[in-house]
Amino acid sequence: MARTTPHDHPHGDPGDHPHDRPHDLALTGERPLYWRVATQLLGELRDGTIPPGTRLPAERRLAGHFGVSRETVRQALEVLRRDGLIATDRRGSHATLPGPPLEHPASPVFPVGALRAAAPRAADRATVTWETPPPDHAAALGLAPHQPTLVHRFESAAADGHGLRRAVTSFSAVALAEVEELARYRYRADGTASAQLRRAYDWMRKAGLTLHHRDAITRLADSPSVRVTRLVHDQYERPLEVTDLVVDARRDALVYEFTLPAAV
Structure with missing residues (x-):
């Protein structure tokens, strides 16, 4: 030809x-x-x-x-x-078309639930491991059974110990292949060193990925806590990450804030 x-x-x-x-x-x-x-x-x-x-x-x-x-x-x-x-x-x-910088509008903070109203609080703890993710995460991300991936764990509580939040995030093979900042964590994912990935969504956008997220909120039976499950995919419907967040909701409010750009 x-x-x-x-x-x-x-x-x-x-x-x-x-x-x-x-x-x-x-x-x-x-x-x-x-x-x-x-x-x-x-x-x-x-x-x-x-x-x-x-x-x-x-x-x-x-x-x-x-x-x-x-x-x-x-x-x-x-x-x-x-x-x-x-x-x-x-x-x-x-x-190279003109347009606003990638930071405007700002990407959501990672993981879901990491950002709370200003108040005295204990230090956040975040780590990463290279391990087999929970089965429901593996299914959502299209991973084979027992296939390891990068797993991020986040824990935060107010200074008095209330309002505890725990989030577990698993990243897909697509995210690790497309986003070099995430891929670097593969070789230091020992579960001990601090790993604050607050800019994970910015990194994804800078890699050319358009992010779409779906959040499901459910109350846990016989518990004052609620669970938020977030699934993020790109413009080609490829899954990028899934997060399970559990919030002790007895004295804490779970607030979602959205900003929509003005029509032009």
């Missing part, structure tokens, strides 16, 4: 210049397949599905997302690269 290379186009979005297509490439409708992919990818860059400045998913992920070959993805990326819409370095391709 003959390979083709996208041509330069001085103005407009990909797909605006049908005369600019190579004649030996299989066409989809009136435009080359790579041109359609470039247009769709540009749309995701502009609508924030892929936030400004973030690393684009790997070529194989984009190929699966758009249902095309990796060669077609490379051609589409070249179209956007020539227009200055993405830039590529040794870590991959990055969106």
Whole structure:
């Protein structure tokens, strides 16, 4: 099969210049397949599905997302690269469209339940281990039975010992493969050293992942405590982490705060 290379186009979005297509490439409708992919990818860059400045998913992920070959993805990326819409370095391709920094709006604090109203409290304790996660975590993350992963444990209580919160988080193989800051903990996960991962969600976003979380709140039977189970996945529905938080709710309020950006 003959390979083709996208041509330069001085103005407009990909797909605006049908005369600019190579004649030996299989066409989809009136435009080359790579041109359609470039247009769709540009749309995701502009609508924030892929936030400004973030690393684009790997070529194989984009190929699966758009249902095309990796060669077609490379051609589409070249179209956007020539227009200055993405830039590529040794870590991959990055969106270069203007937009707010990744820290705005701020990512939620990790793990769920770690942030509470200002009050005297005992020091938080957080550690990581490399172990087989709880069975329900393994099932939610798509891990094989007995497959180990990075497990984070967090414990916090007020200074008087009340309002105890315990959270256990298991990370998926996808999260460890895509987020290098998390992957580094693999070799120091001995359960003894402090491991505050409050920026875990920021790290995920900087790796090019759009985060979606689902929280389920249940009251534990015969107990004043409540359980919050959070499952986080990315823009491709791949699970990233699951957290179980148990809160002693006798004297503590579980508060959820959401910020929605204004319409533009």
